[in-house]
Each structure stands twice: as C-alpha cells, then as structure tokens.
Amino acid sequence: MKKIxxxxxxFLLANFxxxxxxxxxxxxxxxxxxxxxxxxxxxxxxxxPVILNNVSTKxxxxxxxxxxxxxxxxxxxQKFSQLGLVSFxxxxxxxxxxxxxxxxxxxxxxxYVIICAHYDNxxxxxxxxxxxxxxxxxxxxxxxxxxxxxxxxxxxIIYALWDLEEYGLYGSNYYASEASFRGDNIVAVINLDMIxxxxxxxxxxxxxxxxxxxxxxLGLLVHDVNSKYLIxxxxxxxxxxxxxxxxxxxxxxxxxxxxLIESMSDFNQYYHKTTDDLTKVNKPFYEKMAKLALGxxxxxxxxxxxTSVTQTIPYEFQLYQNYPNPFNPETTIGYNVQTASKVSLKxxxxxxxxxxxxxxxxxxxxxxxxxxxxxxxxxxxxFYRMHADGYSETKKMTLVK
Ligand SMILES: [Zn+2]
Numbered sequence: 001m002k003k004i005x006x007x008x009x010x011f012l013l014a015n016f017x018x019x020x021x022x023x024x025x026x027x028x029x030x031x032x033x034x035x036x037x038x039x040x041x042x043x044x045x046x047x048x049p050v051i052l053n054n055v056s057t058k059x060x061x062x063x064x065x066x067x068x069x070x071x072x073x074x075x076x077x078q079k080f081s082q083l084g085l086v087s088f089x090x091x092x093x094x095x096x097x098x099x100x101x102x103x104x105x106x107x108x109x110x111x112y113v114i115i116c117a118h119y120d121n122x123x124x125x126x127x128x129x130x131x132x133x134x135x136x137x138x139x140x141x142x143x144x145x146x147x148x149x150x151x152x153x154x155x156x157i158i159y160a161l162w163d164l165e166e167y168g169l170y171g172s173n174y175y176a177s178e179a180s181f182r183g184d185n186i187v188a189v190i191n192l193d194m195i196x197x198x199x200x201x202x203x204x205x206x207x208x209x210x211x212x213x214x215x216x217x218l219g220l221l222v223h224d225v226n227s228k229y230l231i232x233x234x235x236x237x238x239x240x241x242x243x244x245x246x247x248x249x250x251x252x253x254x255x256x257x258x259x260l261i262e263s264m265s266d267f268n269q270y271y272h273k274t275t276d277d278l279t280k281v282n283k284p285f286y287e288k289m290a291k292l293a294l295g296x297x298x299x300x301x302x303x304x305x306x307t308s309v310t311q312t313i314p315y316e317f318q319l320y321q322n323y324p325n326p327f328n329p330e331t332t333i334g335y336n337v338q339t340a341s342k343v344s345l346k347x348x349x350x351x352x353x354x355x356x357x358x359x360x361x362x363x364x365x366x367x368x369x370x371x372x373x374x375x376x377x378x379x380x381x382x383f384y385r386m387h388a389d390g391y392s393e394t395k396k397m398t399l400v401k
Contacts, residue, residue, distance in 0.1 A: 024151065024303040029229050029295045031147045034287040038278075040139035041196075043075065044119070045129035047278055050075050061128035062121045062135075064095065064164060072119050073097045076161055079142050081367040083149050085159070086320050086334025088369065092174040093164070100160040100175075101145060102334070104321045106304055107154045111185045113301040114158045115293060116172070117141045117192040118165030118246055122272040129277040132268050134165070136281070137192030140290040144297060153301035155187065162246050165193075172246035180253035182324050188218050188300040189257035191247035192293055197268040198285035204234045204263035205289060208241025214256040218300070222258060225295040233288050236263075260293055317391035319345075322372070322384070326398040329375045333384060337363045341389035347372060348383045355382070363388075374399050 042048035046060035052074045059075065061068045073089055080087035080101035087101040099119075105111065117137030121130025129135070138161055145159045162171035172191075179186060198204070209219030219237050226233050241259060243251070250257035262268070262285070270276040320334035337343060345359035355377060358370045372384075379401030385394040 022299070022303070024305060025225075025295055025298050026229060028147055028151065028298045028303070029231070029291045032143060032287060032291045032294055034283050036146065037139050037143050037286060037290055038281070038283070040079075040142045041131060041135050041278060041281070044072070044135040044138055045131050045278055047129070052078070061126070062119055062130060063124045063128045064120055064167060065124045066128065069095075069120060069163070070097065073099045073163075076119065076138075076142070080145060080159065083145050084336065084367065085145060085149055086336075086367055086369055088323075088332060090175065093170060096163045096171055096174065098160065098162050098171045098175055100158050102320070102323055103145075103149055103153070103157040103159070105154050105156040105301065106152050109156050109321050110325065111187050112156050112158050113153075113187055113297060114160055114189045114250075115141055115144050115192070115297045116158075116160035116162060116189065116246060118162040118171065120163050120166050120171075122166050123274065127274045129274070131277050131281055132197045132262075133194050133271060133276055134192070136194060136196035136286060136289075140192050140195060140293055143290055144294050147294060148298060148301075151298070152304045153298070154304065155301040157297065157301050165246055169246055169249050172249035173252070176249040176253045176255065180255075182327070184324060186250065186255045188214075188297075189247055189250045189255055190218075190293055190297050190300070191245055191250075191257060191259045192261075192289070193245040193259060194261050194268065195289035195293070196281045196286035197262045197266070198282040199266050201282065201285070202234060202263075202266070203232060203285055203288065204236070204266060205285075205292075206259075206261050206263060207235055207237045208239075208247065208259035208261065209237060210240045210251055212251040212256070213254050215251065215258060218256050218258050218296075221299060222260065222292065222296050225299060226292055229291070229295055231288050231291050231295065233292060260289060262289070317386075317388055317393075319384075319386040319393040319395060321395055322397045326400045327374070328379075328400045330371060330373050331397060332369050332371050333358065334367070334369045335386055336367050337365050337388060338391075339389060340364050343386065343388040345370060345384060345386045348385065350381050350383075358384070359386075
C-alpha cells in the first residue's frame with residue numbers, strides 16, 4: 001500500500017497529471033475524425049492512389065520485400081511536411097527506413113513524448129493491405145500529427161513510424177538504442193499496433209505495460225483518460241505485457257512505454273493475410289482507440305492552455321531546435337521557408353565567429369532539413385542563425401565531446 005502511495009505521489013509531481021478534465025485535451029479528443037483516419041488508411045492500404053514524386057502510385061504492400069516498403073516513407077514524409085512538421089528519415093541495416101517528425105516543446109524541448117506505430121506489414125510477396133496490422137496504428141499517428149500540431153505543449157512530441165517490426169522490431173530497436181546512447185530523455189512512448197478490429201462490438205482493448213521505469217503509471221494514465229473523457233473503451237491491462245511490438249524496444253532501454261492494442265481474446269482472423277483489408281475495420285472502435293491514443297499523448301506532453309495555434313498557411317519562416325541536442329558529432333536542423341527567398345543558415349561559436357555555413361542559397365517555399373557534422377569542432381555551446389527575407393532567428397545548441 002505504501003509503495004503504491006509513494007509511486008503515485010512521485011507520479012503526480014512528474015509528468016503525467018491526474019488533473020480534472022482538461023478542456024484542451026477534450027477539444028483535442030473531439031477533433032479525431034474517423035473520416036480522416038479512413039482516408040489515411042485507404043492510402044496506406046493501396047485502396048486509394050497516392051502521388052509520390054509526381055507519380056500516381058498504389059501502396060499495395062508495405063512489406064520489406066515489396067517496392068511499396070520504400071515508397072511508404074516518401075508518403076509519410078509528405079504527410080508530415082504538409083502539416084508543417086519537419087520530418088526525418090532514419091536509415092538502418094541495409095533496407096530499413098524509419099520516419100519521424102518532431103514538434104518542439106515550448107518549455108521542455110529536451111524531453112520527449114513519442115507516439116508511434118510500425119508501418120511495415122505482412123504477408124511478403126504480392127498483395128498486403130495490412131489494414132489492421134498496422135495501417136490502423138500508422139494512420140492514427142498521422143491523425144495525431146494533424147491535430148496535435150495545431151497546439152503547443154511543454155514537452156516535445158515525436159511522431160514515429162517504424163520499419164521492419166515484422167522481422168524483429170528492428171526499426172524501433174535501432175531508434176531506442178541510439179536514443180539511449182545519446183541519453184535522450186524520453187518520458188513516454190505510446191505504441192499503437194492493431195487498433196481497428198472488434199468483431200463483436202464489445203469495445204474491448206488492451207494496455208500492455210511492465211514494471212520498467214514509469215510504464216505502469218503510464219498504463220494507469222491510459223485508463224484515466226478513457227474514463228475521464230468518456231471514450232467508452234472497455235480496457236484491460238496486461239502486466240507484464242507482451243514484448244511482441246515496438247514498445248518493447250523502449251523497455252529494453254529502460255524507457256516508459258505502453259502498447260495499445262485490440263483485445264487478444266477476439267483475435268483478428270485475417271492477421272498477416274492478404275484479406276486484412278479496409279472492409280474488416282470496425283470504425284466506431286477504431287475512432288475510440290485513436291481518441292484514446294491522442295488523449296494520452298496530449299496529456300503526457302502537457303498542453304499549454306488556450307494556445308491553440310491556427311495554421312492557415314502551410315509554411316511560415318521558422319527555425320527549429322536542432323535534434324538531437326546535445327549532440328556528437330551530427331545533428332539535424334529543420335526550417336521552413338514561407339515565400340521563395342535567399343536563405344542563409346550559419347553556425348557561430350560563443351565568441352561570434354562563424355564556424356560553418358549550412359545553407360546559403362535561393363529556396364522555394366517549403367519545409368527543409370540540413371545536417372551539421374561537427375567532427376572537427378571542439379565541444380561546447382554554439383549558435384545557429386537563419387536569415388531569409390527579413391526573418392532572422394538564432395538558436396543555441398551544445399556539442400558534447
Ligand atoms: Zn503489428
């Protein structure tokens with residue numbers, strides 16, 4: 001009893017708050033739309049063509065051994081950049097490609113909340129719509145980015161889509177090991193895998209947690225969000241939870257993580273078959289699962305009250321905080337260009353001496369990323385400054401050697 005009490009107290013002081021109903025969280029949950037989710041899912045399953053590099057394509061499979069597996073990251077990057085988010089492709093092994101987008105936190109930008117799903121699927125060879133496994137989770141992460149990117153949060157949110165989960169959680173494991181090596185402060189990982197199957201409309205779903213860092217508390221938060229915001233799912237917690245999806249990669253490196261998944265006692269009979277398609281989706285159930293995932297992510301990232309950002313233009317001039325930070329030896333800097341203009345992005349040391357020019361050219365309106373490789377620079381604090389069409393912004397970063 002005492003132990004539980006102590007944990008809960010620490011927990012209240014820490015990131016997840018069991019506060020009363022929060023209007024911002026409620027407004028976020030209300031914005032989740034089954035139509036947007038289904039549209040994303042139609043594109044991910046090859047039901048609706050997507051335009052990639054000016055060519056109309058159907059993603060008929062996202063399996064490792066299909067061409068669609070390498071087209072999907074292009075599609076995902078495009079989705080994120082249309083939302084004005086800076087997105088990254090992370091290559092690993094010989095054929096793995098994770099995609100993630102970063103939304104910087106206002107006050108705790110070096111602490112991360114990750115909402116994630118694997119986009120690769122089964123079976124290999126030919127048709128593989130993978131609607132439930134795991135188009136459903138992938139589409140929900142894109143929906144989270146659409147809605148949450150219009151709000152400001154204390155913590156940085158990372159929208160991550162993993163590759164090669166089906167072959168051994170390779171993508172998430174690569175990301176988690178790199179994050180751990182850098183010492184990233186990841187406060188919560190919400191993994192979505194198979195969230196659209198409910199054959200008997202009982203709204204049963206599972207939360208998988210373990211006694212790793214604050215994972216069990218994060219699991220309690222999931223229940224809390226479900227009841228507080230009247231989402232209406234019938235949740236069970238599995239502890240110790242399954243290690244059969246990407247959240248387990250984060251447990252491995254001692255990060256707090258949970259899995260949200262449909263009920264395993266009502267197992268999807270089309271799992272890993274060519275028939276795991278759109279027609280099998282239980283839309284009301286799927287919408288509730290997405291609402292739950294967004295509610296938990298938003299609560300963990302702590303919204304700043306009354307600061308809903310209304311984005312009417314796709315881009316504004318903007319310089320993002322570099323990622324990772326601190327770094328060694330490589331870091332990525334994202335920036336947006338509102339109107340075509342000459343853009344310069346330079347790096348200075350603490351004495352104001354220019355040490356690197358990352359960008360110095362005419363750019364079309366759009367979202368860009370550039371990488372600084374600081375192998376020859378000494379460790380310490382640096383500044384980077386962007387100039388474009390009257391816009392100027394400087395940010396600080398730390399090279400650790
Ligand atoms: Zn899966």
